[in-house]
Amino acid sequence: MEPFVVLLPLFGALLAMPLGRMAGARAAEVATTALVGAACVYAWALFFDVAVGGDARTISLFTWFQSGDFYADWAVRLDTLSAVMLVVVNTVSFLVHAYSIGYMHEDEGRPRFFAYLSLFTFAMLSLVTADNFMQLFFGWEGVGLASYLLIGFWFKKKSANDAAIKAFIVNRVGDFGFALGIFCVFYVFGSVRFDEVFGAVATNAVVTPWGAAEGAPIRELTITFLNWDFHALTVMSVLLFIGAMGKSAQFLLHTWLPDAMEGPTPVSALIHAATMVTAGVFLVCRCSVFYEYAPNAAALVTLVGAVTAFFAATVGLLQDDIKKIVAYSTCSQLGYMFFAAGVGAYGAAMFHLFTHAFFKALLFLGSGAVIHGLHHEQDIKKMGGVQALLPLTSLLMVIGTLSITGVGVPGVKIGDMPLGFAGFVSKDMILESAYAAGEAGKTFGALAFALGLAAAACTAFYSWRLVFLTFYGPTRVPEDVRKHPHEVPAIMHAPLIVLATGAVFAGMAFYSDFVGSNAERFWNGALYSAVEHAPPPMNAHAAEVVHGAPSTPDEDAAHGGEHEFPVWVLWAPFLAMVAGFVAAYFQYMRGDPLRRGLLRPGGMVYEFLKNKWYFDEIYDFLFVKPALALGRFLWLDGDGRTIDGVGPDGIAGAVAAGARRIVRVQTGYMYHYAFVMLVGIAALVTFIIFRLGGGR
Numbered sequence: 083m084e085p086f087v088v089l090l091p092l093f094g095a096l097l098a099m100p101l102g103r104m105a106g107a108r109a110a111e112v113a114t115t116a117l118v119g120a121a122c123v124y125a126w127a128l129f130f131d132v133a134v135g136g137d138a139r140t141i142s143l144f145t146w147f148q149s150g151d152f153y154a155d156w157a158v159r160l161d162t163l164s165a166v167m168l169v170v171v172n173t174v175s176f177l178v179h180a181y182s183i184g185y186m187h188e189d190e191g192r193p194r195f196f197a198y199l200s201l202f203t204f205a206m207l208s209l210v211t212a213d214n215f216m217q218l219f220f221g222w223e224g225v226g227l228a229s230y231l232l233i234g235f236w237f238k239k240k241s242a243n244d245a246a247i248k249a250f251i252v253n254r255v256g257d258f259g260f261a262l263g264i265f266c267v268f269y270v271f272g273s274v275r276f277d278e279v280f281g282a283v284a285t286n287a288v289v290t291p292w293g294a295a296e297g298a299p300i301r302e303l304t305i306t307f308l309n310w311d312f313h314a315l316t317v318m319s320v321l322l323f324i325g326a327m328g329k330s331a332q333f334l335l336h337t338w339l340p341d342a343m344e345g346p347t348p349v350s351a352l353i354h355a356a357t358m359v360t361a362g363v364f365l366v367c368r369c370s371v372f373y374e375y376a377p378n379a380a381a382l383v384t385l386v387g388a389v390t391a392f393f394a395a396t397v398g399l400l401q402d403d404i405k406k407i408v409a410y411s412t413c414s415q416l417g418y419m420f421f422a423a424g425v426g427a428y429g430a431a432m433f434h435l436f437t438h439a440f441f442k443a444l445l446f447l448g449s450g451a452v453i454h455g456l457h458h459e460q461d462i463k464k465m466g467g468v469q470a471l472l473p474l475t476s477l478l479m480v481i482g483t484l485s486i487t488g489v490g491v492p493g494v495k496i497g498d499m500p501l502g503f504a505g506f507v508s509k510d511m512i513l514e515s516a517y518a519a520g521e522a523g524k525t526f527g528a529l530a531f532a533l534g535l536a537a538a539a540c541t542a543f544y545s546w547r548l549v550f551l552t553f554y555g556p557t558r559v560p561e562d563v564r565k566h567p568h569e570v571p572a573i574m575h576a577p578l579i580v581l582a583t584g585a586v587f588a589g590m591a592f593y594s595d596f597v598g599s600n601a602e603r604f605w606n607g608a609l610y611s612a613v614e615h616a617p618p619p620m621n622a623h624a625a626e627v628v629h630g631a632p633s634t635p636d637e638d639a640a641h642g643g644e645h646e647f648p649v650w651v652l653w654a655p656f657l658a659m660v661a662g663f664v665a666a667y668f669q670y671m672r673g674d675p676l677r678r679g680l681l682r683p684g685g686m687v688y689e690f691l692k693n694k695w696y697f698d699e700i701y702d703f704l705f706v707k708p709a710l711a712l713g714r715f716l717w718l719d720g721d722g723r724t725i726d727g728v729g730p731d732g733i734a735g736a737v738a739a740g741a742r743r744i745v746r747v748q749t750g751y752m753y754h755y756a757f758v759m760l761v762g763i764a765a766l767v768t769f770i771i772f773r774l775g776g777g778r
Contacts, residue, residue, distance in 0.1 A: 087124045095200035111182075115196075119176045119180075129168065156217060159276070164608075174439055175202075177581060180577050181348055184570060194235075202232060213276055229253075280369075313376065336697075340413075343405040350446050363419045373426075388417065394411070394417065395537040399547075405460060408442070426519065434511075449479075455471065459559075467559065469554055480549060485586065488509050504589035516531040547666045555675045
C-alpha cells in the first residue's frame, strides 16, 4: 500500500484532462483534490508509523534500469526524513488544491491547471522517497518541468513565458552541477544507491574509483583531474550543493524565484512554501554523511546560506508587489535552513523547513486572497485599510507574520516545549546552532549567526511593512474596488485556517521530536552526525577535549543534554525582531505611510536594494547579451553566410545563375536562330576545308 502515497497524485494528473473534457472542470478539480487528500491522510499515517513508531523501511518496486554495474531500482524509501517530507508536500499540496478551486474558478484552463499541480506533487514525492541518486534525479527534473508548466500557465502573457523560461534555464545551470555530482558518486563508489554509498562513508570503507589501480579509505580518497588532486568527498559534496543552489534559489542562482510570481498565486504557495525550493535542503540533509566529512564543502554551504538569508532580506525591504515580498522572504528563510545544515544542525534545518511550510504557505495564500478580493491588485502602495474590507484574511495574515518574524518568549519553556510561534521556535534553534558552531571553531559559524540576526531584523521590517501598508492606515484602494470588495469563499479560507493553526502550534508541538530530547529516537539514523558516531576517546585528556568542546543543539539533543548559551544569545533574535517591528511601525503607522524614510528614492543604497543588488542587470550584461550576440553571429554569419552561403545556397545560386545565362540564348527570334545556323555551317565548312587541306 505504501506506493500509493506517491502514486495517487499521479493518477489525478492523468485523469484531470479526460475528466475535464467528459464531465467538466469541476469533476477534474474534485477528483485531483480528493486523490491528493487521500495521499495526505496516508502520509500522516506513515509519519506516525515511521517517524514516531520507528518502523523505517524501503519498498523496492522494480528494477528501473541496469547496465553493467550501473544499477538503479524504483523504490519507496520510508525513513524519518522522507516521512517528514511526505507530510509537508502532501499537506501543502492538498490545501493548495482545495484553495485553487475557489481561486481559479473563473479560469477556462482549470483541468490543465489541476493536472499540472498533481504532476508537480507526484514528481516531488518521487524525489523525497528515492532510494538512489537516479530516482532522486528523476523527481528533481520532474519538479523542474512541472514548475515550468505552472509558472507559464498563463502562456498568453509574455511575462509569464519569460519567467518560466528563466526559471528553467537557471535551474539547468544548477542541475548541470548536480548531474556531475551523481557521475562523480558512481565513479568513486561504483553505485548510486544510498545505503551502499552512505554506508561506505559512515564506515570509512576502502573504495576503488572506476579505472583506478588501487583504492583508499573514502574519507582520505583523492581524485585527479587535470593533474590536480582533489578530496573526493569535497568534490561530490560541492557538485551536489550546486544543484541544491539552483533548485532552492540560493545566492547567485536566485534570480528565477521572484519572477516565478508570474504564475497563479497557488503555484507560488506550492513551489515556494514546501516543495520545489526545499528540495535542495532535503538533498543536503539526505547527504549529511558527506558534509560531515567534507568540512570545506560544509563551510561553503554555511557561507552561501548565510549570505542568501541576508541578501534576500535586504531586497525584500523595498519591494512593492505583495507576492514578491513573500518570495524574497522564502529565499531568505531557505538561507537559514542551509546555513543550519552547513554547521551540522540538520535537525534544526529540517525543523525550520517543516514550520516554514505552514507560515509561508499561509502568507502566500493569504496574499492571494487579498489579490482576489481587490480584483487582482498586487501593489501594496495601492492598498491600505484593507482590514475593514477583508477582516478574516487580515487576521490570518497577521498570524503568519507573527510566525515568520519569530514572536515568542526566549528562554521560557512549558516542560520541554519553548513558548512561541512556529517560526520563533525553529529559527531561534538555527541561530543558536550557528552561534554554537562559531564557538566550536566551525568555519563561517559566527558569520552565519551575525548575518542571521541582521536578516531577522530585516524580516520583521518588511513583513510588518506589508501588513501595515496593506491592512491598516488610510485607504489607497481605488473607489471602484472599495465599492465592491469581497471576502474570499469558504473553500479558500479553510486552508488558511489550517495553515494558521500550524503557524502557531507546529513549532511547540514538534520541538521535542525534531531537535529536543526525543530527537535521536525520532530521526533514527536518517540524519548523520559525526559526533554521534565518533569512536570513544583513547585517554582522559582526549575525553576532556571531546566533551569540553562546544556543540550544536542538535548534537546536545542527540546525547540527551542541552547546550548552555549566554543570555544575550537567547534574546538577540527577539530583540532583532522587535527592532524591525518598531522601525516599521514608526515609518508606516505614524503620519503619511508613503512618506520618505531613511532610504530615500534616488539614493545609492535605495537604488541598490530597489534593483535587487543589480543581479539581473549584471547577468544580462555578462551572459544574456553576449549569448544573444554570439547566437546572432553564428546564425547570420556562421550559418547564413558561411555554411549556407558556400554550401547548399552557394551551389544552388551558382546553378541558378548559370541557368539564367543559358536561358538568355533562347531569344525566340527566327533571325537569331538563322544567324546561329549560318555561323555553325560556316564553322563546319571551315573545319572540313582545313582538315582536307591538312590531309594533303
